[in-house]
Amino acid sequence: MTDLKMLSAQAALVKLFDQDYFSICTIDNISKMMGIKPExxxxxxxxxxxxxxYDQMPSALLQALPELIMRVMQSPALDASRINIVSEGSSLKLVKH
Incomplete structure (x- = not known):
């Protein structure tokens, strides 16, 4: 089941980054599914x-989002090393390993 949860988390993050705006709901749903207590x-x-x-965020804030998301999702229940988020211009992108 953990692999399905990881695939689900990755799919949700891809959708989040394909949107034009940030939604904490995605982070909330992933955290709940994985049993993560956010930092x-x-x-x-x-x-x-x-x-x-995303295009309304200062560049420094947009560049900090990947690290903030990873800090929130730090948990033994989620192998966060399998998720690689990068800032690209005025958006975020999930890069597959």
Whole structure:
């Protein structure tokens, strides 16, 4: 089941990054599915960005999003090393290994 959960998490992140805006709902759903207790500070920053369009974020903030997402999803239940998020211009992208 863990592989299906990981595939589901990756698919949800791909959808999140294909959108024009950030949605904390995706992070919430992945965290709940994987039994992850989000790291508080990173989660608060991401939660504040709910529904903010990527092209409206300062470049430094957009570049920080991959690290913030990874901090939120740090858990033995999720092999986060299988997820590689990069900032690309005014959007995010999930890169497959």
């Amino acid at each position: 508080r500070e990173a989660y608060q920053i991401l939660n504040t960005l709910h529904c903010v369009h």
